[in-house]
Amino acid sequence: MIKSNATIELKNISKEFKNSKVIDGMNLFVKAGEFLVLLGPSGCGKSTTLRMIAGLEEPTSGDVLIDGENLQKLSNDGHVIAMVFQDYALYPNMTVYQNLEYALKVHKVPKEERQARIESVLGTLNLTEYKDRLPSQLSGGQKQRVAVGRGMVKKSKIFLLDEPLSNIDVQLREKARDEIQNLHVMNQQTIVYVTHDQLEAMALGDRIAVMDQGIIQMIDEPENIYNNPTNLFVAKFI
Ligand code: ADP
Numbered sequence: 001m002i003k004s005n006a007t008i009e010l011k012n013i014s015k016e017f018k019n020s021k022v023i024d025g026m027n028l029f030v031k032a033g034e035f036l037v038l039l040g041p042s043g044c045g046k047s048t049t050l051r052m053i054a055g056l057e058e059p060t061s062g063d064v065l066i067d068g069e070n071l072q073k074l075s076n077d078g079h080v081i082a083m084v085f086q087d088y089a090l091y092p093n094m095t096v097y098q099n100l101e102y103a104l105k106v107h108k109v110p111k112e113e114r115q116a117r118i119e120s121v122l123g124t125l126n127l128t129e130y131k132d133r134l135p136s137q138l139s140g141g142q143k144q145r146v147a148v149g150r151g152m153v154k155k156s157k158i159f160l161l162d163e164p165l166s167n168i169d170v171q172l173r174e175k176a177r178d179e180i181q182n183l184h185v186m187n188q189q190t191i192v193y194v195t196h197d198q199l200e201a202m203a204l205g206d207r208i209a210v211m212d213q214g215i216i217q218m219i220d221e222p223e224n225i226y227n228n229p230t231n232l233f234v235a236k237f238i
């Protein structure tokens with residue numbers, strides 16, 4: 001069993017789709033309990049990177065290590081990684097409550113514990129009054145919050161979020177950002193958070209990895225990214 005949070009290591013990862021190289025020799029070490037933001041323009045390979053960390057996509061070459069171990073060894077343990085997908089991927093015929101409960105049932109979390117976790121997360125995300133609705137009866141922002149909640153209830157060692165606030169309106173977004181930050185302070189999960197929004201990255205990241213064209217152009221604390229960009233792309237993008 002892994003301890004309460006886990007390191008992530010990408011060793012010389014490349015990923016090709018039909019001979020086009022989407023990720024090009026990426027190396028990345030995420031510390032245990034770190035909040036790392038992957039920031040970059042659309043199409044630069046952020047989602048692909050996240051999916052490889054989650055084990056949903058196989059690298060063409062290179063290794064993904066979680067706490068120094070190969071991902072395959074961990075794939076049956078649902079408490080290691082939770083992921084929030086860019087397109088929500090909610091179960092359409094389950095209510096909000098059932099969407100949050102599903103993975104906990106699969107992993108045999110006892111009923112009372114399930115209930116306590118789900119109610120707490122529904123409260124945190126202002127979703128309590130929607131718990132009996134189906135995804136089709138929710139707005140885009142509400143669906144996105146359910147997707148975040150479904151990741152939160154798992155209390156996994158690693159939490160991967162793919163543009164989780166992109167469809168939440170500006171007023172709610174700052175609040176949701178605070179909630180994700182509070183969650184991190186409380187649970188000390190290792191987080192990889194994907195966004196194309198510079199302000200969001202600055203507000204949330206312990207470190208920011210700025211990506212372009214399948215390569216990490218610079219990785220550092222927000223302050224250094226902002227004040228001392230090491231190349232032209234980073235300077236322009238920030
Ligand atoms: P981002 O999340 O930064 O917007 P993605 O990781 O989704 O970028 O995509 C990076 C590139 O890889 C894009 O050019 C995209 O079209 C391509 N790509 C992603 N997934 C696939 C796939 N399954 N098959 C073919 N090309 C893909």
Ligand code: MG
Pocket residue numbers: 046047048086162
């Ligand atoms: Mg993406």
